[in-house]
Amino acid sequence: MAEGQEQTELVRRARSRDQAAITRLYGLYGGTVFGIARRMLGSVEDAEDVVQDVFLGLPAALATFQGRGSLEGWVKKVTVRTVLMQQRKRRTFQKFLHKNVGAVSTRATVPRVLDHLTVDDAVTKLPESWRVVWTLKLEGYAHHEIARMLGITASASTMRFHRACKRLREVLDY
Amino acid sequence: MVFHPRGSRLTEYAVGELSDQHTGRIKRHLARCARCRRTVSAVRKLLHDGADQPDAVPPPALLNRILQAAESGWDVILPVADPPVRLGSARAFAWLTVVLVGVASVVATTLWVSELRADRSELLFAEPHLLPGREVAVTYRGTSLFHDEDRLVLRARYRTVDDEPYNRAGRHVMAGELRRVGRGAFEGTARLPDEAVYAVFTVEDAAGRVVDSNRQTFWELLLQEGKHPAFEALLQRINDHSGRSWQVAYETTQLMTALYPDNPNSWAHRVAFERFVYPDGLTDSLQAVYRARFDELDRRWNPQEHLPAHVLAGMFSFASTLEGRGSAHAEKWKRRLLKEAPRNAVAIGYAVLDVRNWEDPEQYFVDLDELWARVGPHRTIAMVAYLVAVRTEDYAQLIRWADRFEAMDPFDGLQIAIRLSTFSASRESGIRRLRHQLRLLDEDAEATRPLGRTVNWHRQQIDARRREILSALGQALLMTGDQEAGLLALELAVQNTWNVLAFGALASARLAVGDTLGAADVTAAVVVDPTTPPAVRDSLTHVALDLVDQPSWTAMLRAARASMYAHVLESAVAIRVPSGVRVYDLRGQRRSWRDLVTGRVTVVGTVFRYGSALGRVMRVHEALTRAFGNQVQMIGLSADARSAVDGASPFQLDAPFPVVENPSGELREVLNWWGIPSFFVLDATGVVRFARSSDGDVLRQVATLLALEDQSIVADNPAGAEQP
Numbered sequence: 001m002a003e004g005q006e007q008t009e010l011v012r013r014a015r016s017r018d019q020a021a022i023t024r025l026y027g028l029y030g031g032t033v034f035g036i037a038r039r040m041l042g043s044v045e046d047a048e049d050v051v052q053d054v055f056l057g058l059p060a061a062l063a064t065f066q067g068r069g070s071l072e073g074w075v076k077k078v079t080v081r082t083v084l085m086q087q088r089k090r091r092t093f094q095k096f097l098h099k100n101v102g103a104v105s106t107r108a109t110v111p112r113v114l115d116h117l118t119v120d121d122a123v124t125k126l127p128e129s130w131r132v133v134w135t136l137k138l139e140g141y142a143h144h145e146i147a148r149m150l151g152i153t154a155s156a157s158t159m160r161f162h163r164a165c166k167r168l169r170e171v172l173d174y
Numbered sequence: 175m176v177f178h179p180r181g182s183r184l185t186e187y188a189v190g191e192l193s194d195q196h197t198g199r200i201k202r203h204l205a206r207c208a209r210c211r212r213t214v215s216a217v218r219k220l221l222h223d224g225a226d227q228p229d230a231v232p233p234p235a236l237l238n239r240i241l242q243a244a245e246s247g248w249d250v251i252l253p254v255a256d257p258p259v260r261l262g263s264a265r266a267f268a269w270l271t272v273v274l275v276g277v278a279s280v281v282a283t284t285l286w287v288s289e290l291r292a293d294r295s296e297l298l299f300a301e302p303h304l305l306p307g308r309e310v311a312v313t314y315r316g317t318s319l320f321h322d323e324d325r326l327v328l329r330a331r332y333r334t335v336d337d338e339p340y341n342r343a344g345r346h347v348m349a350g351e352l353r354r355v356g357r358g359a360f361e362g363t364a365r366l367p368d369e370a371v372y373a374v375f376t377v378e379d380a381a382g383r384v385v386d387s388n389r390q391t392f393w394e395l396l397l398q399e400g401k402h403p404a405f406e407a408l409l410q411r412i413n414d415h416s417g418r419s420w421q422v423a424y425e426t427t428q429l430m431t432a433l434y435p436d437n438p439n440s441w442a443h444r445v446a447f448e449r450f451v452y453p454d455g456l457t458d459s460l461q462a463v464y465r466a467r468f469d470e471l472d473r474r475w476n477p478q479e480h481l482p483a484h485v486l487a488g489m490f491s492f493a494s495t496l497e498g499r500g501s502a503h504a505e506k507w508k509r510r511l512l513k514e515a516p517r518n519a520v521a522i523g524y525a526v527l528d529v530r531n532w533e534d535p536e537q538y539f540v541d542l543d544e545l546w547a548r549v550g551p552h553r554t555i556a557m558v559a560y561l562v563a564v565r566t567e568d569y570a571q572l573i574r575w576a577d578r579f580e581a582m583d584p585f586d587g588l589q590i591a592i593r594l595s596t597f598s599a600s601r602e603s604g605i606r607r608l609r610h611q612l613r614l615l616d617e618d619a620e621a622t623r624p625l626g627r628t629v630n631w632h633r634q635q636i637d638a639r640r641r642e643i644l645s646a647l648g649q650a651l652l653m654t655g656d657q658e659a660g661l662l663a664l665e666l667a668v669q670n671t672w673n674v675l676a677f678g679a680l681a682s683a684r685l686a687v688g689d690t691l692g693a694a695d696v697t698a699a700v701v702v703d704p705t706t707p708p709a710v711r712d713s714l715t716h717v718a719l720d721l722v723d724q725p726s727w728t729a730m731l732r733a734a735r736a737s738m739y740a741h742v743l744e745s746a747v748a749i750r751v752p753s754g755v756r757v758y759d760l761r762g763q764r765r766s767w768r769d770l771v772t773g774r775v776t777v778v779g780t781v782f783r784y785g786s787a788l789g790r791v792m793r794v795h796e797a798l799t800r801a802f803g804n805q806v807q808m809i810g811l812s813a814d815a816r817s818a819v820d821g822a823s824p825f826q827l828d829a830p831f832p833v834v835e836n837p838s839g840e841l842r843e844v845l846n847w848w849g850i851p852s853f854f855v856l857d858a859t860g861v862v863r864f865a866r867s868s869d870g871d872v873l874r875q876v877a878t879l880l881a882l883e884d885q886s887i888v889a890d891n892p893a894g895a896e897q898p
Contacts, residue, residue: 017244019241019244019245022240022241022244023237023241023321026237026240030232030236030237031230031231031232033232034231038230047232048232048236051236051240052236052239052240052243053252054252055240055244056240056243056244057252058252060252061252078252078253081252081253082252084253118227119220119224119227120224120230123224134224137221138221138224138225142191143191158182158185158186158191159182161185161189162182162185162186165217165220168220169216169217169220172220174216174220
């Protein structure tokens, strides 16, 4: 079966909630979704939640997939939006608890002891707003697209990306 | 002096996002500046290395979790379009949680076809009915839910002819093993005990961590009699669906009357169900049919001597449900039942009523003892005597009958232990029983795991039960003066939970050992809980302010409130009710569900014509009004079906809140609610945030939603303010 046909068939089966198709999609894109979510959220546990949401929601969401671009690109976009939604949810909840209890420790980034710091490890240490822009840039979005997604100006996106790069270079000694 | 471009410009250049106008100048600068060239190449290398990171690997167990959630009908609505970037408070909730919609459906099936097909998996038995004590070949065609498994377990809950309604302490067995025989297919054999007449099945992995419960409807087998399910199997099917689905139970009574029209119990069950779901008058046209059937059976059985107990009990029950307990027919069959079949369960129930004597409790116990000796040990006698002892505070009788009651029904052991531990005369016995209950928790937990539930789910239930026991034990130990042990038990009981009673006892215990700060701290939890009556709240506040100063107390209240909210939010869900859901008031007028439930926090309470559910809803409504005024509203959702005869609403309820019904049943499906009296708490946008809540939980959940909505939360610009 040609690759395009195979993709169409996979999408059709996933839309009808065929578990084998969902498993196949997970095999193809699970790592990508997890990677994007982990970079943007800086937490393995939160990233797992995103992976779960994305793959549970795919059967319904695939109804909007027109097949014009690659399925991987579409899944990445949906992942990014899901993460942004997750962050809003988290921020709102933190704000709520903060008002009631003062300081709140929410789910922390998993502590690591590392001999060697990778770029991904260093990214998890960035402030959230820099980390998000960094990840989106790495996913190939232009600053004006990032700006639209985050509701900021393109120059703010540029500035955050620059600061992220600067911090990473310092930490990683680039 | 050399002027270097700004760092951000170099970064923009490095990623190819600089305008043509600036690009030329940067290029010219880079041609002569090694330092800036290093910056650009470092940014490019960083991006390259970042993109080149090995693919992260999600934990292997995650896929199973996802497939299991998908299997049980969980759905998530993903943001396939860019979300709006700034949200007002009313809309903030919309982004708070990904929408999870639990979807369940009852699979309609012809009863005597043994396999009930789920959308994606099926369980097939070589023999399409239950063959107790014999091995039967089984095939399971699963999905990728068990893609890593080579061996699965077929678990069953079975019922015998004597089992009672509800599934409080089901008989669970591992009915067989299934081995993988091909892609997604498993085969094996199943065997059920000799005494089984009805059984329901699930398929799970060997560790019990992943369960295919056919969307909580299970697969079922019924004992066959000739070409049809046996009467006893149908009866146990009704009992098994008690608390699960009265609709299925009612349909089974209809089948009973079709298959066993000569058995008076068939009609007694059917008429009882119709009395339950329809009000007087609505089934009048059916009454003539039932009466003719009763007269026919009465003519047939009345002249005969030595009738079987089940016929006597059936005729009495049929007459009682059709004509009332005091009717001439009911009295006639009751006399025969009590005389000719005194050990029959229905007979015992009425014999217990006959010896009722509140004027002379001592004589009451003598009569109950005599009945116990005459008809033999029976749960009803033990339970009634135990409750009489509680009410009359006769502790000697209490301990004596508690032993008999527990022997008849070990499932009630914990409640008996808690009850005994509260009275000083029976406290030692209560404490001993509570410790025994603690030990039981760790013994054979698998036998008590409900069918369709995972081992992890069950472990959480056991932990909650352990905390309940520790709370009662701690309070009892304090009453005996054992401060140290009592304090320890209570400290353990309140870990990771919200238990107002335990908090109150712990406050006293901490105070007794001089821990004033700790006492005030836990008192704050009692004070902020909305179920605490205002007078108690005031007096506790006075006590606390003797222990700590006002600023500390204010901080403690704030922390307690946040802790309560956090505990409450742990059980939050997000179920969106479709806007087109059709609801009608009890006059039959169509109402807009959206209009009914938006604008304010809403509690939906399910109301029934019979039983205690209506009283509960009224009480919760009063408590809500007292605690929150008009910030919250109550809506009654009628659980009664419309009349099959004229389509009229089952009853006219004079309630101080709107009552609606949803005859087409969408709400039942969306809420995954099948008739158990329940509360659902909705936020001001109409999204269900808490499902199937208990009375006390409702108040805490409403308090949490109101607090949350009171924050005027504006979900920030997702990127937040510019970092300093």
